[in-house]
Each structure stands twice: as structure tokens, then as C-alpha cells.
Amino acid sequence: MTLSQLGAFVFVARLGSVKAAARALGVSEPAVSQSLAQLRKHLGDPLLTRSGDRMVLTEGGRRLLGIAAQIVALGAEAVAAVQPGHPARLHVVMDAGLAEYVAGPLICLFTQRKSVDTSTGVAATAEVPLLLASRLADVALGAQVSGAGLVSRPVLRCRLIVVGAPRGSRDHWLVGPSGTDPASDTSRLLRALRVPESQVRVFANQTAAWKAAAEGAGVAPGTAHLVSSQLRRGELVTIETPATPLAAYWYATTLEPAHRSLAAGTFLDFLTTPMATQVMRTPEDGVPRNRFRPPVHVSIWS
Secondary structure (H helix, E strand, C coil): CCHHHHHHHHHHHHHCCHHHHHHHHCCCHHHHHHHHHHHHHHHCCCCEEEECCEEEECHHHHHHHHHHHHHHHHHHHHHHHCCCCCCEEEEEEECHHHHHHCHHHHHHHHHHHCCEEEEEEECCHHHHHHHHHCCCCCEEEECCCCCCCEEEEEEEEEEEEEEECCCCCCCCEEECHHHHCCCCHHHHHHHHCCCCHHHEEECCCHHHHHHHHHCCCCEEEEECCCCHHHHHHCCCEECCCCCCCEEEEEEEEEECCCCCCHHHHHHHHHHCCHHHHHHHHCHHHCCCHHHCCCCCCCCCCC
């Protein structure tokens, strides 16, 4: 029985599917399925069975879940405890839109100021509590997250608007991956406007959604300060709606102070600095070349 097997079991149990677990862990679905199969064989219990479109716990699985979650978290703590001389490590997960536009310049600025090996990843809001509790992430940036043992604080106030081509179509709503996250500001706006799912088109990233909107394929929600350059160039114009501009916040979520890592606390303090705020507001400005330090990507799967 290994930490990888227990981790796969915990994530499938909490997220309800192998696909969701693989996405959260950043590995392939076969890898999760193989780890789960090995654990089932070792313990002699199916642990999880399919019910409709979800995986549900057996009686044995219910008894194992709490213990397994603690072991996975303790495994991450053990690695940190036996490497005190190594540089501190920090893994930050973000909403897809933030990861696309803000992660690079923000992490570069942070690592230039602090000696911390930092990596980033994308996570849906529903995955954040499990990633933090399992110590597979230290900080989450995006929508507000509530849960036992978590602290979620606002780090940037912003506005959500709707943009489109001056004479483009208004028949379709074009969104990036965050539009599939029910807790995201984009989804909140679509619900407020009662946009039917049949009118929503999802793109691989936010840049592609805005490009399609500029070409007249439809309208797209966007964070005002992130889409401002396209508005200034006239590629897009603001489309008035009954629900916009929609006030929004970017939140940083961590474990409670007694349980969060030192690196997580350092990053939270950094997010309150004027330099961090400026980078989050104007990420397209980047950082000076002589101060650029690419983030170090650390695997979270062992």
C-alpha cells in the first residue's frame, strides 16, 4: 500500500470520479485507475462502486477514507520535515483565467523576492479544499472557498463585463475553461443573465474566446482590467447587459494559520504588497528582463 494509491482513493472518493481525480492530481486517468485497482487488491475490498455517474463508497471505503486522508496529508508533511535545508516549496493552484494571464508575472515577481521553489496549476473551485487538506497545494487563487479549516481572504477587487465585436453576433456566449466551473464569476454572470446552456460555447482558453468574440462569433464575459488592451485597440467593445458590470473579487485560500506552511504564509503576505497588486492589475506589463525568473515546476505525484 503506497501514498499514491491512498491519494488516488481519497481524490476519487471526494470528487466522485476517476476523471475528476486525475484532473485534480495532474495525472492520467489510467494512472488513477491503476493505483485504485492495486489498493483494492491489497485490501480485498472494492472501496468504491459506481452509482449512476458517480463513484460511491462501500462500507469498507467509508471506514478507510478518514484514515487515508490523514495519511496523505502526513506524507506531504513528512517530506517537508526531512528536508529542512532545502529551499521552501510552494504550489499555487488557480482559476483557469488567472493561471492564463496572472500566474507567470506574479510567480516570477514572488520568486525574485523570495527564495522559494514555486509551481502552479489549474484547479476547479470544488477541488480546492481537497488539494489544500491533502497538502498537494498550499494556496488557491480564484473564487471564494469555504470549508472547515480553510481561510479565504480577498486580494483584488475587479469587475466582470461583457465584450464583443462592434457589429458581431450576439447569439452565442463564448467562455474559457472557467465558464465550466459553477463557482466562477463567469458562471455567476451567466446564471444572473439566465443564459441557456445551448447558447454557451467553451474554448480551450480565455484568449481564444476573446479572439472569437472579436471576429464576431458572439459575446464573451471578461475581467475588465484583463481585457482592457483589446478594448483600447478597438478589437472589442463593451456590451451592456442588465447584470454588468458585475463586482467580483479574487480570493486567496489557504489552511488556517496553525496548519499552513511557512511558504504559504509568505506568499499571502506578498499578495498584499503594492507590487503584487500592480502585477495582478496589469499582467501584460510583465517584469523587466533582468528580473525575470521562470517558476520551478514541481511534481505533486509520487
